[in-house]
Amino acid sequence: MKSSRRLASARIIAPVARQLRVAGVLSVTSGLIWPAQAGALAWAISGWVTGEMTRTGIAAALFILGGVLSALLTRAAGACLFDAADRTIARERAALILREARARADVSSAEVAALAVQKLPLLQPWITRYHVAMVRVAILPLVLLAVTFWFSWVAGLVLLVAGPLIPVFMALIGMAAEEASRRQMVEVGTMNAMLMDRLSAMLDIRLLGAVENASADFQDRAEALRVKTMRVLRVAFLSSTVLELFSAIGVAMVAVFVGFTLLGEITFGSWGTQLGLGEGLFLLLIAPEFFQPFRDLAAAWHDRAAGLSVLAELEELDTTGRVAFLGTARETAPLRGPITLALSGAAVAYSDRILPLPDFKLNTGESLALVGPSGAGKSTTLEAIAGLVPLARGRITVCGKTLDEDTADAWRARIAMVPQTPHFADQTLRDWLDPDADEAALRIALELAEADRIVRRLPDGLDTRLGETGGGVSGGEARRLMIARAVLSRRELILADEPTADLDPETAQLVIASLKRLKDAGHSLIVATHDPAVFGAMDLTVEVGS
Structure with missing residues (x-):
């Protein structure tokens, strides 16, 4: 696992590290705007309840300004990420095609084509989602947790207990996801090789009356791919279920605490003064956003697993024995002298x-x-x-x-x-x-x-x-x-x-x-x-x- 991470960092991440850092900063900055928006919204609602309607215009302006700024930052981060992904895919595809054109390996051309056309694009969601999700999950939950503790140590404690359990289960499920994705990638390449082999021999297959057998073989291979794809989806659904379970429990416990505090049934949990309507609404708006970076990371975790599977195939193909032709394949003047x-x-x-x-x-x-x-x-x-x-x-x-x-x-x-x-x-x-x-x-x-x-x-x-x-x-x-x-x-x-x-x-x-x-x-x-x-x-x- 450590070697695969080092390999991914050196081959995939390092060439576009600057763009990923910029995208991470922009995305985190966008996420930090939400507490200000939540504060403006809670302030406005508490003002409606108490009759202070003058807050509404100011709060609305702050909320809209924050939304526009957050959208612009998110768009800029996305542009950096997709540019980095496009550069990475183009670089790997060009290197693959150039190497295979210059030096033949004992690998089916259909498998190479599947890698270049079908599998390399799987690096895009890995680059555009996983890296920035890791940056966000390392910063935003800590900031939101600190803000929550500022208002209530009980609400902060709930988030502190629920939050770390998610990465633990994600890591356990992620091992299965990576293995399932690897098997799926292998099956895709094998199916492409089989398809090209059957198409090239179609005339002989028809002459020998083996069309039904060839069709049955292809159906079996398609069924094997379906089974492996469903295994990947089952792992994805399992991780999503675990994440949503802990997120729902955490948000529900914060909501219960805030509700009973506002009803006067709970008189502890804050620092001295009891929570008011504004503070309670603010905590309710913050709690779901505390779990959102974990949701994003869970979604990107499977993209990472698929990306690592593609990277493993690239490395395996790199180390495959091959025969290179002589020369550089560049246009040059003809060799002088009579043809002998x-x-x-x-x-x-x-x-x-x-x-x-x-x-x-x-x-x-x-x-x-x-x-x-x-x-x-x-x-x-x-x-x-x-x-x-x-x-x-x-x-x-x-x-x-x-x-x-x-x-x-x-x-x-x-x-x-x-x-x-x-x-x-x-x-x-x-x-x-x-x-x-x-x-x-x-x-x-x-x-x-x-x-x-x-x-x-x-x-x-x-x-x-x-x-x-x-x-x-x-x-x-x-x-x-x-x-x-x-x-x-x-x-x-x-x-x-x-x-x-x-x-x-x-x-x-x-x-x-x-x-x-x-x-x-x-x-x-x-x-x-x-x-x-x-x-x-x-x-x-x-x-x-x-």
Whole structure:
């Protein structure tokens, strides 16, 4: 528990500590205005009873002025708090996305997305409510208790006994709340990962007739999330019940004491003179406000538990082993020299084993096929060539220089990748291909990739917006469009991962034809494939995993 508090202070609170302090001062100042308002109200009411109506105007003016001032202070405090929360969430989200983009971890992308989109916003109520509630509960009850003791030691004693019991029970319940929130956060991430997995395999699920089983699995996971969410709510209701019980008892005892004192049934409890109507009303107005900071803290206690659960996930993800790519991913001038590539004794650390890569050389204008069984390392070899995974041993030489941190960005400026799974951004096909290319360049690239007829068939031609996975075109058409994009990038080396996978023979031949035209146009090619027709069209064939 102590370590989690230190971690929260260092990572979440410290960067915005100044704003939180300002908000705390403003909020406490706003709370200190209430005793003055309560005094003005009690003074006015006692004046009505005694017939001194001249007090009314002055008391009303004081009450309204205090209300306006309190509202302005509360608004200023809220602005500081929400700005601090927005800054914190933006900082953590940017760090998360940057790190995951640069270094892959063995964590589902759905879980990372759930953390970035669904869970990080849970830090906002923690920052905007919990910290200022802690400041208020440390100051306002003590001030109101001192004011109460000034008028009546009995009323002060009632509040003194009832007040401290609330934090004790809150601390006991808070331990259960934190554990329940942690389990709920884990279930949210697991459910997102399961959803993404089922969506990506939806075609296979339907072909295998497993739709009902997949639906049942999802219902079970949803039910597990519901159960964990209800546990969090039960803890919240329990803590609220305990708080309201002690608050109600405390206020009721003060009300009973004041009532019987004004009736003359109780003649003790004040300092010398008996309580009058004004003093009694003042105590009745002060008593509920004594418990209000505890109410605010109880509400924010669950926000703190949820925030600590999110922080625990962030820390766990921080310590997860990951593989960083070479370079800085910044735009730089292309590496000089003719396109040459050589792998010598290279191997990468893949999961829990060392995966050796094949030795080969590629010269300018040559084409090469990487062949081998699934899992042999064909895709990993392409990633290593692009500097996306570091080597555990051996060497990759590009353009006569070692591929390392200093040369990776310049080397990537000369290569283009055609991934197995297409991905289209939310923009027109023209902008996705190349926003700076003219009509002639676009036409040449599309013809080279055997994709010109695809564009003519689309309803809006180059102004068509395709879905993220290429909705509106087939798999083979999407890959030919990706080849056209690689051509427009003016990169000399093209890396293609399984370009004919899952395609019918006729469509596969069109993709192969586009690759051959790329080679004839002077591009160098490296293709990872299972297809004999593909590696039969390449100059060289290299066995991976042999």
